[in-house]
Every structure is written in C-alpha cells, then in structure tokens.
Amino acid sequence: MRRRSAWNRVLAATEARLVAWLVRNHLILSITSQKKDISDPDIIHDFARRVGDQAHLDYLYVLSVADVRGTNPNSGTPGRRGCSRSSTSAPSAPCAAAWKLRSIRTS
Numbered sequence: 272m273r274r275r276s277a278w279n280r281v282l283a284a285t286e287a288r289l290v291a292w293l294v295r296n297h298l299i300l301s302i303t304s305q306k307k308d309i310s311d312p313d314i315i316h317d318f319a320r321r322v323g324d325q326a327h328l329d330y331l332y333v334l335s336v337a338d339v340r341g342t343n344p345n346s347g348t349p350g351r352r353g354c355s356r357s358s359t360s361a362p363s364a365p366c367a368a369a370w371k372l373r374s375i376r377t378s
Contacts, residue, residue, distance in 0.1 A: 289327075289330065292327065293330060293331065293334055296321065296322075296331065297331070297334055297335075297338070299318065299321055299322070299331065300318075300331050300332065300335045301335055301338075301339075303318045
C-alpha cells in the first residue's frame with residue numbers, strides 16, 4: 272500500500288499502470304522475436320493480444336532498445352539499430368516482430 276501511494280504521488284494513475292505493465296512485460300518483445308517462430312501467425316497473434324495496442328508496443332520497443340543498448344552498447348550494426356521499413360539492411364528481430372504486429376493491426 273505504501274509503495275502504491277508513493278507511485279501515485281509521483282506519477283499519474285495512467286502512467287503508473289503503464290510503468291507497472293512495462294516492468295511485468297519488459298522481456299516479451301525480445302523473447303518473442305529471438306526465441307519464437309515469428310512466421311507462425313499464432314505466435315504473432317498471442318504477442319499482439321499480450322501487447323494490446325500501438326502505444327504499448329511503442330513503449331515496449333523503446334524500452335527494449337534502451338535495454339539492449341544499456342547492457343551492450345556495441346551490439347548490432349548501425350543499419351540494424353533503426354526500425355525503418357526503407358532500410359536496405361535486414362531489420363533486427365524486435366523490429367521484424369513490431370512490423371508484423373503493425374501489419375496485423377492494420378489489415
């Protein structure tokens with residue numbers, strides 16, 4: 272109870288829920304993209320169900336990139352660090368999963 276009231280004083284309730292969700296789910300993007308078959312529609316649909324919406328995906332992606340860079344700042348190549356569809360190099364696994372989720376949500 273003390274922890275909750277401290278969070279509420281610092282963050283709005285919505286922000287506190289988002290931070291709590293990110294803490295609980297911070298590995299979902301990397302685990303899905305690196306250890307699961309992202310060509311399997313069931314895997315992608317489960318990922319989409321767990322993430323819920325574009326805003327959560329965006330926050331999760333930013334957290335995943337920050338986590339990777341924070342734990343290994345030399346990981347990846349410059350071409351793999353961005354998540355642009357126009358990139359000539361292959362996207363990183365988290366980017367590929369994110370783009371698959373976006374295409375499911377828009378179709």
